[in-house]
Amino acid sequence: MGNKNSTITTTGHSSSVSTKNKYKKSLPSPLPATSGPAAITTNSTAVLPHSVRRILQNFLLIWLDANIDESKKDFKNSLKHLRHIVASITTFTDSQECVNFLSEIKKEKVFMIVSGSLGQYIVPEIHTLPQLDSIYVFCGNQLLHEEWAKTISKVKGVYTDIEPICKAIQIDRERCDQAMISISFRGIDPLFMYTQLFKEVLLEIDDDDTKSIKELVDYCRLQNDIAEDEIKKIEQEYHHHSPIWWYTTPYFIYSMLNRVYYNIGEYSKALSFYEQALDISKDTLPPNHPDLAACYNNIGLVYYNIGEYSKVLSLYEQALEIRQKSLSPNHPDLAASYNNIGNVYNNLGEYSKALSSHERALDLRQKTLRPNHPDMAASYNNIGNVYYNIGEYSKALSSHEQALDLRQKTHRPNHPDLADSYSNIGNVYYNMGEYSKALSSHERALEIKKKALPSNHPDLATCYNNIGQVYKYMGEYLTALSYVKRAFDIRRKNLPPNHPSLAASYNSIGSVYCTMREYSKALSSHEQALDIATKVLPPNHPDLATSKKNEKFSNPSSIKLNLTLKKLIDSK
Template identity: 35%
Template sequence: MDDRKKKLTTKSSDAAASDKHINRRPRRGFHVHMTQNFLLVWLDSNIDLENNDECKMTMSKLKKIVDMINPFTDVDECVRFVKNVKEEQAFMIASGSLGQTTVPIVHDLPQVNTIYIFCGNQARHEQWAKHWPKIKGVFTDIIPICKALKQAVLDCDKNLISISFVTTSYGTARQNLKQLDSLFMYTQIIKEILLTINFEQQDFNDFITYCRNIFAENPKALQAVDKLTHEYHDHPPIWWYTQQSFLYSILNRSLRMMEVDLIISMGFFIRDLHNHIAKLHQEQYAGHARSKSFIVYHGQGLSETNFDQLNKTKNGLLSFNNFLSTSTDREVSFNFIRQTIRTSDLVGVLFVMKIEPSIVSTPFANVRDVSYFEEEEILFSIHSIFRIGKIQQMDNDRLWRVDLMLVSDEDPELQVLTEQIHKNTNPNAKGWDRLGMCLIKQEDFNKAQDLYNILLDQTTNDREKADIYNQLGLVKENQGEYQEAIAYYQQSSNILEKILSPTDTRLAASYSNIGLVYDKMGDYSKALSFHEKVLKIDQTNLPPNHPNLAASYNNIGMVYDNMGNYSEALSFHEKALEIYQKTLPSDHTDLAAAYNNIGWVYRNKGDYSRALESYERALEIQQRSLPPDHPDLQDVRKSINIVKKKM
């Protein structure tokens, strides 16, 4: 059955999603993304990267630590840039004179992490710099700045691990997925998708090509890319991850920012890393007599907003939407958060995590023997979920201890939430298409477009192309870009016309989408033409009481209503209502939509008593089938009030 979009009950047309192949590698050029969670701003009136060798040498040293460096010689331009930084943390190096002017303006911006003063007269500038906590020193040499910066960016990455909070006190069964933190849902879906895909050597090659392009002007990073190219299979995935090279940075940022094209390109590594942790978990814990629970620690700085959310979610669920490093040594994690509150405005949180080794749904493992640094560390796979316990203040009003307990898939509330997510995220779709449909449902249209553009470029199958063009049309339609939506829908139908019978119901779905967009554009004659094509196909293939036939009558009725031909509109809407009355339960929302549409026709005709009667029938059904705050209920109540005032 193909889904048709109807007034009040718009549905996605995912033609035959269940028989899609699992999509693998992208072959198109990637967007140029930030590769790290931070950038560097360098402000000095003497910067001259064309002619000054000292400036070139300074830039070269900084490039070994931060990929994105933004040099400025003008204070106003620099300030404008810093104020427009939204998603990254900004480190700043400023000359003494320009810093004295700029620091008071940018110091309290939350995106400004740390400031270093680089000058020729240390004693002079230390006098004013000591009044600004984010200034971490006044230097006359770039080398100590680089040393401090290297540690600061590592700490920054650790504090930017994405966390989702899920309140369960009101029952997860009623969780509105649009109110749920989208990253919680996306990372769960990504994890499920990656475990179904068979990656190939070409996936690895494509990622290496991408890295060579973005690091073209960074010799040190290119050396790391060369090492990955030639030695990837010589070291285990955990070794590469704990090396904290560009691979670590790109992975952390792409998952935090949900940059879907990068996630797809790194899919091979995410899966390899997960599988390595799962294998170690099996070796270390499964089937062993040692089943006693144990404690690990994780220190992280949270913004005031995230900390408030944590407090509101006590006894609820918390998920780390990335791979999570923890320590068996409390002091390691505690020292990290003490350092964090000294050098930032963040709230330091010591997560104390109780772990049951028998839990296998979230793999974790001691990685000391396979880690780059050979340190005692417990590494959790992506999307580890914990129950939030006691939250208590420590010896400082910005230091807090939070007790967590690792949750298994058998946790009742998590089970209900997982089932709800699965049910509402197109479970029949295969591979990355499922994520795309979820992004559309969550109204994350730009990311959905990125994903479908990649899938379009990677397929040579006409049927898959038709489905992807349809989804791109749906994205553009939802964005209100109707001409582009028509173009995509038309490309989909052009392909289907070549490979399908003229009476195939999948063509009807494609024509229906085009007709509905033309209706939104006010081009009613074209809308009517496409809806009549749909009706002809439906009448050929379907029994007289089929719901899709009712949908065709409904859509034609809508067009006639918009054209002012109310008698024809009423005729078609009544045909739709008759089918729904025979085939649907008495509390079905499509039945309510049919009454609502008839109410609109009578209202437009000026027959307010009949309009009121139809609206009230629609309201009666909706009150039985929809939550009290549903927008469709509000719309019908509004229509009833308007009609009553006109009577």
């Protein structure tokens, strides 16, 4: 029923949406505080007020320690190590100042280094904040602090030296950059201006346009979020490399631009940018370079989100072909490619190919990832979706429950991935005729997504649509109609006019009208669904199959009009 929630990946990481939550608890009294400045942003340039700082990366690093002394050699050495990895480091000596700053973060993920003495009090109070991604305890007594730290999943480790912390943050930084793959529908925000600036400077300037480079460098220094070494690198060496080299090199530009495009939801602009990057890449890189695969994959993601699945398949297959030639046989990016291709086949109705692709992805992930890695859950989730579509509901339920179990172990209680699992389990129960269980699962999914997403996000539409379908089969038709229309309103405002999800909404509305015996309205809705479906789905797609039974017509997985409906209208 409705849309199943699939997980799309580019480099083996599923995406997520941060919830917005303010920290309101008062801290326990044992927390020490020091006099003097409580927060220091380590940079060689002036510090902007926190309220107006522009965050140009996907994450922030904060460091809380009552004994921080920036004049000490050890502290300076630690910063030197960290600044090779992170552009912006904000340090605190006062716990409450740190919490206040942390609670104001809206979109970025936060990595936190905390002393053992403060961590044992503050971490249990703040670890559930959704913006807080990872915690690293830096102390002098590892055994003492491992006792309390081991009970909190976000604590990545207890360390007595800065170098292993740097290695751990490096891994998490790469994960954070790679995970920015979901496109939300929040409209254009101020970050779009950054995109225009970098696009003009990096991809469109003339070779002698040193003025533009100077403007870019000055702007970067003003933002106070970019390492000075990286700024100097651009300033001194820009003309030594091609624009695409600067885009794909592991500096701040790549991660910042990805973050901008995936958050603004401007598909046409994202597509234009990625196609331009692909053209430049083809001119400057060898034919089997992994960066070309990334370009194909990024373009495919845009087409996937606008429902043009035939184009997506071609792009994902090109990315896979390059990765097969350039990467080791068990590389995680291969699993990501198989995963994405499987999702496309699933949407095209080629379920045997979809299942084969997802099983290959799962096999690779089982060989290379830890058992509770989030991508393992993504594979089980997507395999469950295929079993659902071929009517093997017991297998679908088993796969989705495996995904949910893994996600409950690794995610916070209100993580959107949990909502996806509940939605998918609800869909299975719905088709098994267990409507009370289905309704409970879908309502739980909606509750989570309401906390995590904007009020007009298409994922909320999926929840509303699913709940409406359950109410329809429970005989509460007016309630059902209210929910499916709410889903339609969200989709109409946020999706292209021929998106498959709009066809699903028209079909859902039509099926409710049909059960209410309002046949003319039902026919109109189903004709609109069919019109969209014939434009975007292949001729042999199961959703276009002619229904063979009256009751089948009301099932939201079927779009093709049944001639029985016209006969019913004629007989009225």
